[in-house]
Amino acid sequence: MKIAIASGKGGTGKTLVATNLAHIAAKKMTVNLYDLDVEEPNSHLFINTTPISNEDVKMMIPVVDNEVCNNCGICSKVCEYHAIISLAENVLVFPELCHSCYGCLEMCPEGAISEGFKSIGQIIYSESENTNLITGKLKVSESATAALIHKTKKKLIAPIDLNIYDSPPGSSCPVIEAVKDMDYIILVSEPTPFGLHDLNLVAQTVKQLDLSFGVIVNKAVEGNSLIEDYCAQNNIEIIGKIDQRIDIAQSYAKSELISESIKGMDKIFYNMLDRILNTVSEVQV
Amino acid sequence: MKEIVVISGKGGTGKTSITAAIGVLAGDQAVVADCDVDAANLHLLYNPDSQQDNEFWSGKTAVVDYDKCIDCGICEEKCRFDAISQINAKYVIDEVSCEGCSVCHYLCPAEAISMIENKAGNWFKSKSQFGNWFVHAKLGIGQENSGKLVSKVKEEAKRIAENENLSYVIVDGPPGVGCPVISSFSGASSILIVTEATQSGLHDLKRLVELVEYFKAKSTCIINKFDLNLQVSNEIEEFCNDHKIEVINKIPYHSVFFDALQDGKTVVETQELSIKNKIEEIWNHLKEME
Numbered sequence: 001m002k003i004a005i006a007s008g009k010g011g012t013g014k015t016l017v018a019t020n021l022a023h024i025a026a027k028k029m030t031v032n033l034y035d036l037d038v039e040e041p042n043s044h045l046f047i048n049t050t051p052i053s054n055e056d057v058k059m060m061i062p063v064v065d066n067e068v069c070n071n072c073g074i075c076s077k078v079c080e081y082h083a084i085i086s087l088a089e090n091v092l093v094f095p096e097l098c099h100s101c102y103g104c105l106e107m108c109p110e111g112a113i114s115e116g117f118k119s120i121g122q123i124i125y126s127e128s129e130n131t132n133l134i135t136g137k138l139k140v141s142e143s144a145t146a147a148l149i150h151k152t153k154k155k156l157i158a159p160i161d162l163n164i165y166d167s168p169p170g171s172s173c174p175v176i177e178a179v180k181d182m183d184y185i186i187l188v189s190e191p192t193p194f195g196l197h198d199l200n201l202v203a204q205t206v207k208q209l210d211l212s213f214g215v216i217v218n219k220a221v222e223g224n225s226l227i228e229d230y231c232a233q234n235n236i237e238i239i240g241k242i243d244q245r246i247d248i249a250q251s252y253a254k255s256e257l258i259s260e261s262i263k264g265m266d267k268i269f270y271n272m273l274d275r276i277l278n279t280v281s282e283v284q285v
Numbered sequence: 286m287k288e289i290v291v292i293s294g295k296g297g298t299g300k301t302s303i304t305a306a307i308g309v310l311a312g313d314q315a316v317v318a319d320c321d322v323d324a325a326n327l328h329l330l331y332n333p334d335s336q337q338d339n340e341f342w343s344g345k346t347a348v349v350d351y352d353k354c355i356d357c358g359i360c361e362e363k364c365r366f367d368a369i370s371q372i373n374a375k376y377v378i379d380e381v382s383c384e385g386c387s388v389c390h391y392l393c394p395a396e397a398i399s400m401i402e403n404k405a406g407n408w409f410k411s412k413s414q415f416g417n418w419f420v421h422a423k424l425g426i427g428q429e430n431s432g433k434l435v436s437k438v439k440e441e442a443k444r445i446a447e448n449e450n451l452s453y454v455i456v457d458g459p460p461g462v463g464c465p466v467i468s469s470f471s472g473a474s475s476i477l478i479v480t481e482a483t484q485s486g487l488h489d490l491k492r493l494v495e496l497v498e499y500f501k502a503k504s505t506c507i508i509n510k511f512d513l514n515l516q517v518s519n520e521i522e523e524f525c526n527d528h529k530i531e532v533i534n535k536i537p538y539h540s541v542f543f544d545a546l547q548d549g550k551t552v553v554e555t556q557e558l559s560i561k562n563k564i565e566e567i568w569n570h571l572k573e574m575e
Binding site: 008009010011012015039040042045078080081099100101102103106107138140141142143145146168169170171172173174176180192193194197198201204205208209219221224244246249250252253254255 | 294295296297298301323324326329344345363365366381382384385386387388391392424426427428429430432459460461462463464467481482483484485488489492495496499500510513514517538543546547549
């Protein structure tokens with residue numbers, strides 16, 4: 001079973017929900033937690049695991065043999081990303097712009113281009129009892145966010161009962177890469193006009209992908225039903241609520257799992273997990 | 286003209302609330318640009334009257350002409366993005382996975398694949414209710430945020446500032462350390478980092494500073510919610526000190542940020558003087574900086 005946690009707006013509590021759900025679930029089943037927020041991966045701060053392996057992730061970039069190249073310029077013409085520029089005397093490659101589509105390599109009539117590699121980041125694998133943590137970590141200054149998400153997701157550790165994917169913020173390309181093949185998506189929102197606005201954007205994105213999803217309201221305040229009203233109007237299931245409380249914020253600041261550190265929170269996450277598992281099994285039937 | 290770009294690495298540190306408030310204090314001396322095009326929020330506080338709505342076209346998607354397709358499968362074999370697969374004996378392109386690289390278009394022996402331009406979003410030139418020029422954008426649902434729309438918003442904001450001889454461009458940047466962020470701060474005269482006193486905030490700050498240093502950009506820092514965890518707040522100050530980043534202010538955890546948002550207001554429009562004074566100190570500091 002695959003469940004992604006997304007949010008639209010940053011800082012609404014995606015990682016808080018992902019790590020606590022994984023922690024609670026791991027008491028009854030085996031769990032893979034994938035940290036796909038590869039630009040700023042934080043799940044490892046909350047889950048205590050032992051490091052196992054660390055894999056460098058590479059992407060192809062073109063290498064031009066200037067002895068063979070006759071400066072025909074076809075490579076620059078076919079590159080949609082302006083990553084390879086043919087000048088009168090030589091060819092320049094801009095690795096940070098390259099999408100590794102192999103277009104230049106395929107189209108070069110002289111066979112002057114071969115495969116080189118650039119590092120875009122790492123996939124870090126660590127584990128604790130019943131939980132595997134797989135973290136994608138983008139190399140700073142690299143921009144292949146979606147490509148690294150794609151590769152991190154492909155790391156499969158079988159057999160596993162539940163896969164949880166902590167996704168990046170926003171509602172564009174990286175989020176779509178993270179959530180596109182999920183059984184269910186949890187959108188974590190907060191009851192502010194910013195939270196609501198961005199929830200609506202990401203909800204539209206997942207609807208367009210024809211995926212089923214529900215909402216967790218974080219930082220909930222009594223008397224404020226902004227998110228509940230939106231969900232009621234749009235027929236979206238609310239999976240649970242986490243109150244706006246200073247002790248939760250302080251515990252989070254220390255990178256604690258609030259389902260351990262704060263009395264009564266474990267029950268809230270157990271209930272959310274049960275609800276999610278029931279909903280997903282209904283969807284699958 | 287001075288260009289101040291506000292970024293945070295981690296989301297939810299208070300970046301937009303603080304940028305919005307600084308923009309209000311700057312008033313008609315500044316053009317404000319919302320470069321968080323993937324989750325733009327500033328317009329919710331600025332009530333802009335949209336004077337200009339412009340379409341933004343960027344990137345391509347492959348389309349198959351089945352009258353020409355000979356079912357050879359070369360496109361599927363050559364696509365590096367797993368965007369082409371055979372469904373019901375037809376080669377079908379998954380628009381979500383297609384990166385618009387055109388490799389299938391060039392390699393198709395039957396010339397059955399063409400590339401169409403994507404409408405990536407819209408950008409707007411408006412006046413805010415506070416008298417600033419305000420440039421913002423909306424990325425289309427499911428579009429790629431390559432940083433091109435971010436660059437466009439910034440470019441337009443700078444053009445307005447130059448034409449009207451205004452002193453400041455204030456930019457609300459995107460989260461993370463990827464392409465959109467790099468686009469948002471290229472060419473900036475100063476970068477203002479808004480972090481928070483949480484372990485996650487510190488972790489993300491370290492990656493953001495690595496990025497800023499890689500591009501040799503100059504930055505200062507604000508620690509928001511500093512009293513959530515004084516130990517982490519001190520660690521952030523030490524880290525900034527080691528990296529020659531001046532911590533220009535520390536703001537306590539305060540409900541006014543949440544309450545002001547509920548009323549659709551910036552924190553400087555409320556009666557909470559302690560926070561209002563903090564924002565004024567920050568703005569005065571930014572004005573005096575080289």
